[in-house]
Amino acid sequence: xxxFPRWKILSIFxxxxxxxxxxxxxxxxxHTARALGLGGMPRINLGLDLAGGSHILLEADTADxxxxxxxxxxxxxxxxxxxxxxxIDIGDISTADGALSFFVRDPxxxxxxxxxxxxxxxxxxxxxxxxxxxxxVDSTRIVLTPTQGGINQFVDQAMKGATDIVRKRIDAxxxxxxxxxxQGSDRILVQVPGLQDPAKLKALIGxxxxxxxxxxxxxxxxxxxxxxxAPIGDQILRYQNGAxxxxxxxxxxxxxxxxxxxxxxxxxxxxxxxxxxxxxxGARAFAEVTQQxxxxxxxxxxxxxxxxxxxxxxxxxxxxxxxNGNFTVDSAQQLAISLQSGALPIALKTVEExxxxxxxxxxxxxxxxxxxxxxxxxVVAFMLVTYGRFGVYANLAVILNIFVIxxxxxLLNATLTxxxxxxxxxxxxxxxDANVLINERIREERRRGRNVVQAVELGYKEAxxxxxxxxxxxxxxxTIMLLLGSGPVKGFAVVxxxxxxxxVFTAVTFTRMLVALWLKRHRPQAIHI
Amino acid sequence: xxxxxxxxxxxxxxxxxxxxxxxxxxxxxxxxxxxLVAARGLNLGVDFVGGLLIEAKxxxxxxxxxxxxRIDGLDVGEASLQSFDPTTISIRLPLPRSTDEGANNALVxxxxxxxxxxxxGVRYNRVETVxxxxxxxxxxxxVLAVFLAIAGIALFGVFRFEWQFGVSTFVSILxxxxxxxxxxxxxxxxxxxxxxxxxxxxxxxxxxxxxVIDDRIRxxxxxxxxMPIGELIDLSVNETLPRTxxxxxxxxxxxxxxxxxxxHVLRGFTAAMILGVIVGTYSSIYVSSSLLISLGIDKSRxxxxxxxxxxxxxxxxxxxxxxPKR
Numbered sequence: 001x002x003x004f005p006r007w008k009i010l011s012i013f014x015x016x017x018x019x020x021x022x023x024x025x026x027x028x029x030x031h032t033a034r035a036l037g038l039g040g041m042p043r044i045n046l047g048l049d050l051a052g053g054s055h056i057l058l059e060a061d062t063a064d065x066x067x068x069x070x071x072x073x074x075x076x077x078x079x080x081x082x083x084x085x086x087x088i089d090i091g092d093i094s095t096a097d098g099a100l101s102f103f104v105r106d107p108x109x110x111x112x113x114x115x116x117x118x119x120x121x122x123x124x125x126x127x128x129x130x131x132x133x134x135x136x137v138d139s140t141r142i143v144l145t146p147t148q149g150g151i152n153q154f155v156d157q158a159m160k161g162a163t164d165i166v167r168k169r170i171d172a173x174x175x176x177x178x179x180x181x182x183q184g185s186d187r188i189l190v191q192v193p194g195l196q197d198p199a200k201l202k203a204l205i206g207x208x209x210x211x212x213x214x215x216x217x218x219x220x221x222x223x224x225x226x227x228x229x230a231p232i233g234d235q236i237l238r239y240q241n242g243a244x245x246x247x248x249x250x251x252x253x254x255x256x257x258x259x260x261x262x263x264x265x266x267x268x269x270x271x272x273x274x275x276x277x278x279x280x281x282g283a284r285a286f287a288e289v290t291q292q293x294x295x296x297x298x299x300x301x302x303x304x305x306x307x308x309x310x311x312x313x314x315x316x317x318x319x320x321x322x323x324n325g326n327f328t329v330d331s332a333q334q335l336a337i338s339l340q341s342g343a344l345p346i347a348l349k350t351v352e353e354x355x356x357x358x359x360x361x362x363x364x365x366x367x368x369x370x371x372x373x374x375x376x377x378x379v380v381a382f383m384l385v386t387y388g389r390f391g392v393y394a395n396l397a398v399i400l401n402i403f404v405i406x407x408x409x410x411l412l413n414a415t416l417t418x419x420x421x422x423x424x425x426x427x428x429x430x431x432x433d434a435n436v437l438i439n440e441r442i443r444e445e446r447r448r449g450r451n452v453v454q455a456v457e458l459g460y461k462e463a464x465x466x467x468x469x470x471x472x473x474x475x476x477x478x479t480i481m482l483l484l485g486s487g488p489v490k491g492f493a494v495v496x497x498x499x500x501x502x503x504v505f506t507a508v509t510f511t512r513m514l515v516a517l518w519l520k521r522h523r524p525q526a527i528h529i
Numbered sequence: 530x531x532x533x534x535x536x537x538x539x540x541x542x543x544x545x546x547x548x549x550x551x552x553x554x555x556x557x558x559x560x561x562x563x564x565l566v567a568a569r570g571l572n573l574g575v576d577f578v579g580g581l582l583i584e585a586k587x588x589x590x591x592x593x594x595x596x597x598x599r600i601d602g603l604d605v606g607e608a609s610l611q612s613f614d615p616t617t618i619s620i621r622l623p624l625p626r627s628t629d630e631g632a633n634n635a636l637v638x639x640x641x642x643x644x645x646x647x648x649x650g651v652r653y654n655r656v657e658t659v660x661x662x663x664x665x666x667x668x669x670x671x672v673l674a675v676f677l678a679i680a681g682i683a684l685f686g687v688f689r690f691e692w693q694f695g696v697s698t699f700v701s702i703l704x705x706x707x708x709x710x711x712x713x714x715x716x717x718x719x720x721x722x723x724x725x726x727x728x729x730x731x732x733x734x735x736x737x738x739x740x741v742i743d744d745r746i747r748x749x750x751x752x753x754x755x756m757p758i759g760e761l762i763d764l765s766v767n768e769t770l771p772r773t774x775x776x777x778x779x780x781x782x783x784x785x786x787x788x789x790x791x792x793h794v795l796r797g798f799t800a801a802m803i804l805g806v807i808v809g810t811y812s813s814i815y816v817s818s819s820l821l822i823s824l825g826i827d828k829s830r831x832x833x834x835x836x837x838x839x840x841x842x843x844x845x846x847x848x849x850x851x852x853p854k855r
Contacts, residue, residue, distance in 0.1 A: 049794070057663065198656060199634055350633060351660040359586065360654035360794075367792030374790055375783035382779055385533045419723055422795050425787045426730065426802070429780035430737075433772075436779070437741065440772040447538060466744045469689060470737040476681045477733030481726060484674040486667070489726040496730070528532065 004516050012513055015505070016400050022407035042410040046193075047417035047491050050365050052358030053193035054201060058348040060162065060186040065155050065346055069146050070095050073132070076120055077102070077144070081113065088113050101143040110140060117142065124149035155186055158346035163188055166205045166348075168341035173204070188348065198355040200334070206348050208303045209338035211255035211276075213321075215289070216297040216309050220246035237299065239306045240325070247299045247306070252289045257282025259319075261339035263332040266324065272332040274323040276339065283319025291315040300325075302335070368421035375425045376402075383432055387439045388528045393514045394435035397506040401431050404502040405495065414498075417491030427499030433470070434507035437463040443529055452527050453519060460512050467508060471500045535778070536771040544766050545759040548819035555816055559704055562711025569714045574721030575657055577671070579664040581622040581633065583640055584655035587648060591618045599647050605636060613793035617654065624661060633658045671725040675706065678729050682736050686743070694743050697820040698736060701812035705735045708808045709801055716800075723798040731805030734780070738773060738813040745769050746818065750826070758826060762818050770814075777810045 025033045026044040033039055048055050074095055081088040090113070092103040104110045114134060121132040124147065131150025135143045146154075159182060166188055167180045179191040192201060217234045225246045230236045234246045257278050264275040278286055289298075290312045299309040300323055307325035327335065379398065383391035402424065409416065442459035450458065478500065481493035544551075575582045585596075593612055600608045606623040613619065620640065625632040637656055644651050659667075679702050687695035709728055713720050745765040753761060781803065788799040 059662075199638055202634055350658070352663045353633070353656065353658045355656040357652060357654045359652060360584070364792050364794060367790060367795075371787045371789075371791035374786035378782040378786060379779050382782060386535070386775065388532050418792075418794055419726055419798065422787060422791065422798055425783045425791070426780070429783035430734070430776075432779050433737070433776045436772050436775045440769075440775065443771070444768065462748070466741050469740045469744060473682045473685060473736040473740060474733040476685060477678045477729045477736075480674050480678045480681065481729050484670050484677075485726065486670075486722065489722055492726050492730075496733075 004513055004520075009513060009517075012510060016404065016510065019400065019404035019407040022410055023403040026406055026410050042413060044406060044409045045413065045415040046361075046365075047415045047420065047488065048191060048193060048354070048361075049356050049418045049488055050361045050368075050416065051193045052356050052361040053191065054198040055352075055354040056190045056192075056198070056202060056205070056350055057183070057352035058166070058188045058190065058206065059351045060155060060159060060188075061347040061349060062151065062155055062186055065158060066098050066146055066151055067095075069151070069154055070098060070100050070144075073100050073120070073144060073146075077117060080116055080120060084112070084116060088116075099143055099145040101137070101141055103141050107140050110136060110142070114142060117144065121150075124153050152185070155346070159186060159188070161342075161345045162348060165341050165344055166190060169205050169337055170201075172337040172341065173201070187351075194358065198353060200330070202350055202353070204334050204337060206350060207334070207338045208344045208347055209255065209335070209341075210303050210343040211258070211339055212251040212301040213253045213286070214247040214249075214251050214299045214301055215293060216299050217246040217248060218296060237301060237304060237306050245299060245306055245309060247301070251301075252298065253278065253282050253286050255339055255343050257285070258339060258342075261336045263329065263336045264322070266322070271324070272327045272329045274325075274327070274332050274336045274339065276321050276323060278319040278321075280319070283317075286319055286321075287315060287317045290317075364418050364421075368418065368424075372421065372425055372428070375428050379428055379432060383435070387435075389518070390435070390439050390442070390511075390515070390527075390529050393511040394432055394439070394507065396514070397435065397503075397511050398428055398431050400510065401427070401499070401502055401506040404506060405498045408498045408502060409494065412494075414494050415491055416495075417488040419488045419492035420495045423492045423495030423499065427495060427503065430474070431499060431503040431507050434463070434467045434503060435511060437466055438508070438511070439529060442527075446527070446529065452524055456515055456519065456527075460508070464508060467504065471504065475500050534771070535774050540770060541763070541767050542770075543763060544814060545763050545819055545822065548815070548822070551815035551819060555704060555812070558711075559707045562707045562714070565711045565714040569717075571710065571713050571720040572717045574719045575621065575659045575664070576722045577664050577668050577720065579624045579659050579661040581624070581636060581640075582619060582655065582657040583622075583637065583653060584617060584619045585644055586617050586652045586654050588616075588650035590615050592648065593618060596620070596644065596648070599643055600640065603639060603643055605640065613796075617793075619655075624658075633660075667722060671722070674725060675728055675732070678732050679703070679706070682732065686736075686740075690743055690747060691826065693821055693824040693826050696824055697817040698739050698743070700820060701739065701817040702732055702735055704812050704816060705731055705805060705808050709805055712804050713801070718797050718800060721797070723795070724801050727798045727801035727805065730802060731809060734806060735809030735812065738776075738809055739817045741772060742766055742769050742813055742818055746821065758822055762821060766814055766818050773810060773813060777806055780806050 022042065025038045025041040028036075030043075033041070033043070074093060077090075077100065078093075081090050088109050089105040090102045091105060094101050104113050114136060117134055121130045121134065123129070124131050127149070129147060129149050131147060131153060133145045133147050135145070137143050163180060163182050167178075170178045170180060170190065170192065175192050175194070177193060179189070181189050183189045190201075190205060217231060220231050220234060224231070225236060225244050228236050228244065230246055233249055235249050236244050237247055238244055258276055259279040259282075260277040262275055264273050265271065266273050294312050294314060297309045297311045300307045302323075302325075307323060310324075323335070376399065380395045383394050383398075385391070387394065405424070405427065408414075438459050441463045442455050445455035445458045446452075475497060478493050478497040481489055482497065485493055585591075591612055593610060596618055597608070597610050600610075600620060606625075609621045611619045611621075622636065622640070625636050637658065641653060679699065683695045683699040683702070686698045706728060709731060713724065742765060745768055746762060749756070749761050749765050749768075753764075756764070784799055784803050784806065787795060788803065791799060
């Protein structure tokens, strides 16, 4: 018991010193640390509930994915049937109930049609299933249903793209250290520290930003348009104010052909607008269509809403255009960012949002620090009056433990949340439990008449087993919280788990060394405990 | 300096004798908790029922009635207002009926707009919106977490000790969790994600307590083979009583400072923890150890283990004695 080799003493002090040093940068404000040249040292991140900021969970509309897929398939089927030699005549196309079904007019060509359509489907994974299920019903009707595997695959691809686009859009805002991670199969978690206006953020990242230019069908019967009946090849869209307009289904050009988008001002009215420039391929297509349709109007459609429908006064050859749509400077800027980053391949909606203002965060930190300091003071005083010298050792251990936990958190790049601070306060309470166990055991062994060294030795030995078992159960609870808990609860679990590990070192190993050194030096016949 | 001894030396309280009464009280309180939760329900926070929460801080004393009137006039569903400190009001609203993605945003904007207009200088400390789907998942995850924690720890008890220890621990933990739920049903304090963390911590803490006592019972089973089990349990509980009381008091000291100075966000969490520590200490002393008698412990199993470890201990003691002194 008394035998503590020098290397052991040195390494224990070494670890503690390292702990204190590593904890220091996290205890001072960011700019102070950088001014002192400690900017490169690992620091604890503050959670959004302490630093202020927004936590937004976006979820993809997977039903919408199936719908878009069916619509896209309809186009490819039409094209491929038309391209057959000779063309296969199809009709009565329906996209209801998440499936595409149509009728082949010439029964003799059903097999040829099915064979062609099979080439439009693709395998999913390595299981031999395909992304579409092709069936013939009533010998002349072909039904295509997307398989679950096909939908999953498409969602997965779309989510990859969407995550990138969300990242681009947030980067364009220039906020500090945003976190954008995909969660599960259909969710994206966005965390932006220190943002003041979550509504703006959500508007920006949730906007699909599908831009299309479509020719307006000027021949459509206004009465039918008002009733929502579209002529063949047309569709009815609405302006922002709800007024209907008939446009050609096929887009002249879409946002994917964009090279650049920026907020600008209209030369005449000085209104905010979004100026866009197409890439060379898009510019050529645009030039061609505008040359052929001078004098006719075309609709600028954003997410299926018509922003405006200007007339083509002259062919637009340079590939540059302006979008007018009653913008404010802010909303024009947002649209420019959204367009520049590309359209979201899948619609996203906010299913969870937690925003904390910087004021509340600062209040929470302040309250947490005050509560911790008072808790430490109370516990320290209590231990002191109960165990005397042994209480002093326990107190040293508790205070060092706080530093060591902070250091471990900094090294792990962990995040401190408000419940995490509660975890600290709780750890202060539980960490002394190990010392209470040990000290009570020493008292007991003294009462049984053992000499000082024996009593201390037995106290540490017998208590260590109990401490181990108690810590394992605590760790089980902590691990479950870490695995199943969300944000703030995770922060609590991290502190709790680290506290369990570090308290074994500080409360058992470190205090044991202090006691041993004291006993060896003074060889007391009696101890006051 | 005389040191403080909260529990005097050689305390010998007959806990086991009281176990009939203790069981009755425990059962009654547990049933009352279940009844309370069933009848009144828990005041579930937005985490678990979905909805919106806006916490507004006013430059002067918060005009609670005026704010209530203003929000009731907005036709945004039934609002529930709560004031934590003189200048802060938290406003809870149900989810908008429309599931449209913009509906939540619009609702937040509507409320904030109206408040900013009527009460210039108001700031928004916190905004939370949780959709029904996410809140369902959070409930499911929370229940799963508590269940897994209890099961995992009870299982550890079975492997590490005997099955009787596992069962007695499981029963008393269940009691602790029920009491906490009953407390929340009674006080109508908001039950949110943080409270689930508190419940898990209570589970961990309470088991900690029980393990210390169980460990001592096991040790004494080996030491005093002839002692009747009731007496032995009393001895073990009394021997560990100073530690049980000391630890509970230090943790309570820490928690009370958190309750008083830690700010309103953590208040529910801390209240749950404080109750849990008290209930957990009670159940360690009165429920789990006494239950061991009813379950019956096979003392013969400890004799074998004891003999083996005794001989090992003896060997180690000799080894220490012959080691050269420095």
